[in-house]
Amino acid sequence: MTHAxxxxxxxxxxxxxxxxxLCILLLCPTAFARTxxxxxxxxxxxxxxxxxxxxxxxxxxxxxxxxxxxxxxxGGDTITICRALExxxxxHGKEISVTSxxxxxGELLSRLGLDIGAHDVLSHTPDTPVAxxxxxxxxxxxxRQENYTxxxxxxxxxxxxxxxPRGREEVYVPGQDxxxxxxxxxxxxxxxxxHREITDRKQTLAPVTEIIGQGTGEVPQDEPSTMPVIxxxxxxxxxxxxxxxxxxxxxxxxxxxxTDAGCDMITSTGTTVHYGTAAVDPRFIPYGTxxxxxxxxxxxxxxxxxxxxxxxxxKRDRMDLxxxxxxxxxxxGRRRCTIYFLG
Numbered sequence: 001m002t003h004a005x006x007x008x009x010x011x012x013x014x015x016x017x018x019x020x021x022l023c024i025l026l027l028c029p030t031a032f033a034r035t036x037x038x039x040x041x042x043x044x045x046x047x048x049x050x051x052x053x054x055x056x057x058x059x060x061x062x063x064x065x066x067x068x069x070x071x072x073x074x075g076g077d078t079i080t081i082c083r084a085l086e087x088x089x090x091x092h093g094k095e096i097s098v099t100s101x102x103x104x105x106g107e108l109l110s111r112l113g114l115d116i117g118a119h120d121v122l123s124h125t126p127d128t129p130v131a132x133x134x135x136x137x138x139x140x141x142x143x144r145q146e147n148y149t150x151x152x153x154x155x156x157x158x159x160x161x162x163x164x165p166r167g168r169e170e171v172y173v174p175g176q177d178x179x180x181x182x183x184x185x186x187x188x189x190x191x192x193x194x195h196r197e198i199t200d201r202k203q204t205l206a207p208v209t210e211i212i213g214q215g216t217g218e219v220p221q222d223e224p225s226t227m228p229v230i231x232x233x234x235x236x237x238x239x240x241x242x243x244x245x246x247x248x249x250x251x252x253x254x255x256x257x258x259t260d261a262g263c264d265m266i267t268s269t270g271t272t273v274h275y276g277t278a279a280v281d282p283r284f285i286p287y288g289t290x291x292x293x294x295x296x297x298x299x300x301x302x303x304x305x306x307x308x309x310x311x312x313x314x315k316r317d318r319m320d321l322x323x324x325x326x327x328x329x330x331x332x333g334r335r336r337c338t339i340y341f342l343g
Contacts (some may be wrong), residue, residue: 175210
């Protein structure tokens with residue numbers, strides 16, 4: 001065989017080999033591509049590409065990173081995405097917005113340089129994985145034993161006294177509050193008291209009951225008992241005193257006393273009931289309003305009363321007038337009355 005013939009044969013063989021390689025490349029375009037295993041949280045999938053840069057691989061796979069997101073690689077073909085997690089951290093009452101990269105609570109606090117004191121309480125254990133949207137609390141809780149003095153309110157006893165004129169009261173024994181020395185375990189969270197449990201009480205001063213006499217006797221003859229003289233804008237009281245009024249209204253009045261069901265000696269405004277206490281609808285007559293009350297038939301003159309109390313059945317033009325005894329309530333009954341609003 002000649003030298004020219006050998007060269008021609010070699011050229012043919014090289015051409016055939018090139019054509020074979022070209023066919024392989026055309027028939028198997030992925031022969032030199034690389035398959036990656038990508039993990040993003042709970043999702044894991046594969047992606048095949050000619051790209052070799054992990055960031056480019058993620059972009060082509062539609063898993064582009066943003067913000068503080070990052071990734072790690074293992075063996076060159078395993079890519080794990082680390083998403084930035086946003087959470088609210090409350091440290092000793094102060095709110096802090098924090099970004100985490102998939103660490104545990106303990107690792108996060110260590111990275112932030114936040115010390116956990118002996119009195120601190122964590123909402124999650126240190127080995128808890130940080131989750132997106134988590135609310136993590138580190139509260140300082142201190143329990144102290146404290147001593148303090150508390151007041152023992154004194155009681156008030158009323159007694160009927162026929163030696164006093166009706167409608168008059170007299171204090172026989174002044175009342176006095178008592179005192180308690182208390183010991184309590186007090187819980188403070190972030191410096192604010194959240195719980196108090198009394199563990200011991202010791203009375204250091206006994207309360208003294210106040211005794212008040214309420215007159216049930218006859219009104220002395222030398223005390224005025226006639227009806228007032230009412231003029232336009234002013235009233236001449238039986239005692240000769242002149243008072244002014246700025247308007248009038250009509251109500252249905254009933255007598256009540258402290259022994260009635262649902263009643264006691266303390267009014268809705270905190271005062272002690274007495275002759276001259278009126279129970280009203282405060283939406284109709286405001287508390288503190290002073291009024292002179294006379295029955296329509298002219299038979300009863302209650303006198304001056306102050307709106308100090310209320311009741312479940314007292315609505316709009318209903319009014320209850322206090323009397324020291326049940327018998328006086330019966331005698332007054334239910335009457336239509338004119339009220340003069342005093343200036």
